[in-house]
Amino acid sequence: MxxxxxxxxxxxxxxxxxxxxxxxxxxxxxxxxxxxxxxxxxxxxxxxxxxxxxxxxxxxxxxxxFPLFVPKSMFEAEEKNAEGFAKECAIVTHYRLKNDPDKPGKLMVDPNAKLEEELIVRPTSxxxxxxxxxxxxxxxxxxxxxxxxxxxxxxxxxxxxxxxxxxxxxxxxxxxxxxxxxxxxxxxxxxxxxxxxxxxxxxxxxxxxxxxxxxxxxxxxxxxxxxxxxxxxxxxxxxxxxxxxxxxxxxxxxxxxxxxxxxxxxxxxxxxxxxxxxxxxxxxxxSDDKGLVLPPNLAPIQVVIVPIFKTDEELEIISKVVNELVSAFKKIKIAVKFDNRTTQKPGFKFAEWELKGVPVRIAVGPKDLENGTFEVARRDTLSKEIISKDSVVSYINDLLDQIQKDLFDKALDYRENHITEVDSFEEFKEVLENKGGFVAAHWDGTAETEEKIKELTKATIRCIPLNRVEVSGKCMYTGAESTGRVLFAKAY
Amino acid sequence: MxxxxxxxxxxxxxxxxxxxxxxxxxxxxxxxxxxxxxxxxxxxxxxxxxxxxxxxxxxxxxxxxFPLFVPKSMFEAEEKNAEGFAKECAIVTHYRLKNDPDKPGKLMVDPNAKLEEELIVRPTSxxxxxxxxxxxxxxxxxxxxxxxxxxxxxxxxxxxxxxxxxxxxxxxxxxxxxxxxxxxxxxxxxxxxxxxxxxxxxxxxxxxxxxxxxxxxxxxxxxxxxxxxxxxxxxxxxxxxxxxxxxxxxxxxxxxxxxxxxxxxxxxxxxxxxxxxxxxxxxxxxSDDKGLVLPPNLAPIQVVIVPIFKTDEELEIISKVVNELVSAFKKIKIAVKFDNRTTQKPGFKFAEWELKGVPVRIAVGPKDLENGTFEVARRDTLSKEIISKDSVVSYINDLLDQIQKDLFDKALDYRENHITEVDSFEEFKEVLENKGGFVAAHWDGTAETEEKIKELTKATIRCIPLNRVEVSGKCMYTGAESTGRVLFAKAY
CATH class of the missing domain: 3.30.930.10 (Bira Bifunctional Protein; Domain 2)
Structure with a gap:
């Protein structure tokens, strides 16, 4: 998979x-x-x-x-807004189909059902x-x-x-x-x-x-x-x-x-x-190369339980223990799924739930039953631990919070390591090419320079950060005065 | 109001x-x-x-x-479905507007942006x-x-x-x-x-x-x-x-x-x-002639509290009592609003909340404070009762259930009194004209008769009830054989 x-x-x-x-x-x-x-x-x-x-x-x-459609005259009333969206909007011009006389079983737009005024399908309302x-x-x-x-x-x-x-x-x-x-x-x-x-x-x-x-x-x-x-x-x-x-x-x-x-x-x-x-x-x-990684807050399934069994009897015994666990999770509103399919092997299930990003996986086999334990695996770090039956619910309750926090911290760490200050256009291009991320640079404040930089590097000004420090400098491209750095990046 | x-x-x-x-x-x-x-x-x-x-x-x-748009070839694939909706569908034919050269500031459909295949805005998916x-x-x-x-x-x-x-x-x-x-x-x-x-x-x-x-x-x-x-x-x-x-x-x-x-x-x-x-x-x-009547299950505000006061001091004293009451309602998930506007008189507020269908209104004035009571009014029956402060929360909790039930019973009563069995077309027309409601009559099972009756009376067959008794009879219009009554009515 x-x-x-x-x-x-x-x-x-x-x-x-x-x-x-x-x-x-x-x-x-x-x-x-x-x-x-x-x-x-x-x-x-x-x-x-x-x-x-x-x-x-x-x-x-x-x-x-509010309505899906915007009559053309209404659409064009705010000129800048209209101009911004005019080139990419779907336009309804007719309100009826009729049988195509030349093609039996096919329909055609009825030319007699033309709207007096065209309707734009809302690009924004x-x-x-x-x-x-x-x-x-x-x-x-x-x-x-x-x-x-x-x-x-x-x-x-x-x-x-x-x-x-x-x-x-x-x-x-x-x-x-x-x-x-x-x-x-x-x-x-x-x-x-x-x-x-x-x-x-x-x-x-x-x-x-x-x-x-x-x-x-x-x-x-x-x-x-x-x-x-x-x-x-x-x-x-x-x-x-x-x-x-x-x-x-x-x-x-x-x-x-x-x-x-x-x-x-x-x-x-x-x-x-x-x-x-x-x-x-x-x-x-x-997400990673094995599939989705979902933060617990957004995961439709937060915990999946995979039984390890060879016989129907084993599955039955495991199911009893698991059903109790499922009830305990549901009681504290943890979204849990018991994957008791008999058509798929555990390895297949592990890969499938990894692909789908379920934050925590519990595996339980006959040995775990003997020992009164569960194997608990984190999707984000792929690490595993053996946890005793008595503490598993509270352990996982805490673990979900921890994963949520760790995912943020990891992403923040990456982001912080990918904000680079540069002072020359050469350096700017070099960072964009080899490292990526946000590039904090001085800019002269003109649309022309912004456009030129975009043309040359595909990078755009993502934003003027709200928390930026006002400090005078020289535009990396034109050398003109600047009052603080803005963040450039290539963007989706 | x-x-x-x-x-x-x-x-x-x-x-x-x-x-x-x-x-x-x-x-x-x-x-x-x-x-x-x-x-x-x-x-x-x-x-x-x-x-x-x-x-x-x-x-x-x-x-x-699933997508909002259905390409015409896809739309027409199931012929009966297409035929059923073809006459009433909005059709997108173009995907761009351009400046109208003849009308500065106005836009027109760009004839160069015609879709290869028209898109139907889904009438159903x-x-x-x-x-x-x-x-x-x-x-x-x-x-x-x-x-x-x-x-x-x-x-x-x-x-x-x-x-x-x-x-x-x-x-x-x-x-x-x-x-x-x-x-x-x-x-x-x-x-x-x-x-x-x-x-x-x-x-x-x-x-x-x-x-x-x-x-x-x-x-x-x-x-x-x-x-x-x-x-x-x-x-x-x-x-x-x-x-x-x-x-x-x-x-x-x-x-x-x-x-x-x-x-x-x-x-x-x-x-x-x-x-x-x-x-x-x-x-x-x-609903009634005073406005909406909402079943408690659907009412965004279930209980409105209107203070009766002459001075700011009175309002302040009343507010203390009301705020406690509001907390008590919120605790048991009853949606409550304290209408403490000073710009409107109680009578205006009463009429407004009646118009908006709030199921229960509580009025509280200085006298109520003295007596430790509230005046509780039902929107559906417009009846009022004086309820002691200690029991008002549980009283209203029960009352909301009662109102929900009473609304259903009242509507059911009306419905049951408006199902009339008829055996002749004269009687059928008479009931439709003077009483309305469902008319249970024998029908010969043909689309022609159904159409003819609709033409003459505007009544349609609303349904063949699932619980109908199979009993032979004669179609009220043609006299042909029928195996049970169907329900006719004029309909929205």
């Missing part, structure tokens, strides 16, 4: 593609650029959703649902939501609006990759409206922190919080906050973004409110989102 | 439309036929989702996600899912596949109504694959029972389980099981359907498996779904 998996050192990209499919997370569909998220993958996404949803509600947000908010906001008492939506969106990408870049993907998009600029900025920062908290503490992926440059900013935003993660191949991955929209959408859709003095003002907005792309980050941050 | 609500006797249809909007459940959007589900409405839908999802998982199903299942099933060991999807679907309806009939709606669709016909039939029946259990015990809406006639069957199914509910205006509403698909989709998409003897066979299928339409059923079953 895992024998067939390409290793990371052989071909990281191939390893990823193979792993996603072999671990049954997702596969390409018969529809160009669209994926099927399989039950094993979707179960992980559901865990992410549940935790994020809890965090959104805890911070005062409610869920709602600012337009449709702000056109709705216009009806919801009259006075400052109606603000803030703190709304989130779980939805599918479509961006017509030409080169797609499972989870990382697909024509259709699943995401959540928060859209909030505020009476003041400060409050809107506070909201966009707050949600960046919520994302960072989630990705670090729930997914065990360390991130750097920062601001996007104008070039990399969301189309229609005044400011884009982001969290950037680092994959094992030294490439960065944008894990979430939160946008301060200023009054751009309020102006485009004429959303005004009467302030406490009765004066009409435009509303201030934010939007923020994370997507199934996080599934890609999860796979690429923790 | 509720003063403005049209009453049910004045105009039931208008009452419904107004109520959905005034209670903040949903509204029409700027996109033809598509609705916005507002936070108050979505919170109810989330409760439905959570419970259904739990029931699906308990019966062995997993969630997955059998085609895309069975084309995927082909890759998942080789042997009987791969069966059954028990999969559910939560998704949006689009059916281009010409006359739409909030929740009841919208161009885009949210639903879940189960799609299962089995090795035998019996197992597939068992699954479709099981899911009908799951739906009935959910709608009756969670939504407090009684339903009749039955089979659809061939005319009313899902396009592409061999048999459609349904649950039918009755609204307060005497019209029926199909609340959920479960289809036995035979081998129709397996044959259309060539999904075969090797049985235990190694012989190739076509797979047997089912599909089943319920949608945001249930929100409409919920509103129309329980």
């Amino acid at each position: 895992s024998k067939n998996l390409t290793t990371r050192s052989e071909d990281y990209s191939k390893w990823y593609n193979e792993l996603v499919v072999k671990a049954d997370l997702a596969e390409n569909s018969g529809v160009r650029g669209c994926m099927v998220i399989k039950p094993s993958g979707y179960a992980i996404w559901e865990k992410m959703q549940a935790e994020l949803d809890r965090m959104f509600k805890e911070t005062g947000h409610s869920n709602a649902y 600012e337009a449709i939501i702000w056109s709705t908010y216009k009806g919801w906001v009259q006075s400052y008492r109606d603000l803030p609006l703190l709304i989130n939506q779980w939805a599918n969106v479509v961006r017509w990408e030409m080169r797609t990759r499972l989870f990382l870049r697909t024509a259709e993907f699943l995401w959540q998009e928060g859209h909030t409206a505020h009476a003041t600029k400060d409050e809107a900025i506070e909201e966009s920062e707050k949600m960046m922190h919520v994302y960072a908290d989630f990705v670090e503490n729930f997914m065990a992926i360390p991130v750097i919080k920062g601001l996007k440059t104008e070039t990399e900013r969301f189309a229609g935003a005044e400011e884009t906050y982001c969290i950037e993660a680092l994959m094992q191949d030294g490439k960065a991955l944008q894990a979430g973004t939160s946008h301060f929209l200023g009054q751009n959408f309020a102006k485009a859709f004429d959303v005004k409110f009467a302030n406490a003095e009765g004066k009409q003002e435009y509303v201030w907005g934010t939007s923020w989102g994370v997507s199934t792309r996080l599934m890609g980050a999860l796979v690429m941050t923790h | 509720s003063k403005n609500l049209t009453t049910r006797s004045e105009d039931y249809s208008k009452w419904y439309n107004e109520l959905v909007v005034k209670a903040d459940l949903a509204e029409n959007s700027g996109v033809r036929g598509c609705m916005v589900i507002k936070p108050s409405g979505y919170a109810i839908w989330e409760k439905m989702q959570a419970e259904l999802d739990r029931m699906f998982k308990e019966t062995g199903h997993s969630n997955a996600y 059998e085609a895309i899912i069975w084309s995927t299942y082909k890759g998942w099933v080789q042997s009987y060991r791969d069966l059954p596949l028990l999969i559910n999807q939560w998704a949006n679907v689009v059916r281009w309806e010409m006359r739409t109504r909030l929740f009841l009939r919208t161009a885009e709606f949210l639903w879940q669709e189960g799609h299962t694959a089995h090795a035998t016909k019996d197992e597939a039939i068992e699954e479709s029946e099981k899911m009908m029972h799951v739906y009935a259990d959910f709608v009756e015990n969670f939504m407090a809406i009684p339903v009749i389980k039955g089979l659809k006639t061939e005319t009313e069957r899902f396009a592409g199914a061999e048999e459609t099981y349904c649950i039918e509910a009755l609204m307060q205006d005497g019209k029926a509403l199909q609340a959920g359907t479960s289809h036995f698909l035979g081998q129709n989709f397996a044959k259309a998409f060539d999904v075969k498996f090797a049985n235990a003897e190694g012989k190739q066979e076509y797979v047997w299928g089912t599909s089943w779904g319920v949608s945001t339409r249930l929100m409409g059923a919920l509103v129309m079953t329980h």
